[in-house]
Amino acid sequence: MSASMPIPASDRVVEGPTPKHAQLREILRRAVEQELPPGSPIPSERELADRYHVSRLTVRSAIGKLVEEGLLSRVRGKGTFTATRRMELQLYLMSFTDDMRRRGLTPTTEVLRTSTEVPPKPNANALGIEDGAPAHRLMRLRRADGVPLAVERGWYHAGKMPGLLELDLSQSLYAQLADAYNVRPDHAWQTVWAESADRETARLLGMRTGSPLLVFRRVSSSQGEPVEDMTSWYRGDHYQVTMQLDRNSPDFGHHPQYGGTR
Template sequence: MFASKTDNPLRVPSVIVRAEQRTVHQADGPVRAGIPEHGRIPRYYAVKVRLLELIEELGQGAVLPTERELAERFDVSRVTLRQAVTELVLEGKLSRRQGSGTYVAGPKIVQRLSLVSYTERLRRKGIEPGRNLITLETLHAGEDLAGDLDIEPGADVIHIERVLLADGERVGLESTYLAAQRFPTLLEVFDPSSSLYACLSDKLGVVFAEANERIETVLATPREALLIGTNPALPMLLLHRVSTDAGGRPIERVRSLFRGDRFSFTTHMRADD
């Protein structure tokens, strides 16, 4: 039967199944994951659940009531409320704007992992891509980089570092390394504000065939956080990629750092993969 209702704003609804003496929670929400086995719900998490309900009611772009108003509504301290709000900011469900308030964030940009350029992936979703050049230089390859690009250690490599934009918003930071000997004219024909993939394909005749990619979660360094314009405590998605042509020859090594509150990635798998 249903648990009795209460005016306590921190109460999390549940259904009691007497036959098995266990609690069944909603299947599509965040409640079950936040409740420890002993059943005692952290106070901040109960507030977080209520905030998620409020976010759904308000809708994208709406401003959240003030911290004082929410603390009074949920009958909790501001410290407890702040912890719940901070988690929702880190998860990308809320966004803070200095001097303005806290807003309901829009949906994350969902990207499929594929051999398609950042430019093309965003345009397919109706989002305007952009880039701000940070670094364009020639360096000497260390052993690891040389191994990835199949060149001798100490050989020249072209390093291109750019802030990635989505509809004018800074969402990531990308560093690309290419063998200078293989692409001696790249710096003459490449426009840093445009797609590198398009330049390699259309102007230099490069055909991308395969790529090995690894994803992990990290925190941005102070420099990276400053360039992307985000809180250093915000989780980031870090992608490492080495792309090759049809002959298996490395084309590039890329390190892409994306805001975890704005991006998620999908892939398709088969049984024989």
């Protein structure tokens, strides 16, 4: 899609019953899906407006829809690029570090905030601690190959893991729990929902406020005892979830009711 590339007749935007922004959106969609590899830049709004003889407002509308769909991604100060293919979010109990390494990516972690304080009642209930008892609070930014993918905000059982915040929390937390406390999460309940990025989360992930996120709340146990209540905000343009379904009736009787975290 270079500026000098000839435009096939079938790829022109014309007057007619179909709005021009919808025509242009489909032209760009075909290019993204059939011609351009992930991470490729697309022409500027001005170039596209000149090439297809439409207004910049029409171009902006067409691109905005493809960004919402996750086919394009805007990078502040750099332009608009074809989005990387979405990764499947793992639905099994594995650390982010191990998951990224399994995909051939290099994981890094930035510790944003730590404290030991009394958690809100829903988190205290999830961890099975008494009212007024403290828990460790941890907030981290997770990257893969330098790209910010997720913000984690979690609570950890202080009684079972004293001194947790003194560990190197920029490394795999699960590996350190095993080494320092012989705690190995082996069971979890996980809840998934969609959410729009608030200002802080959007800034950390390099997205616009209001961008779509996949949110996972996971309460993990080790040998039947809850140790972790973590909520992770994943970029909706980088992840998708696939599940296998059957006709068997699920057993809802033992699903814990933890309540919200925000």
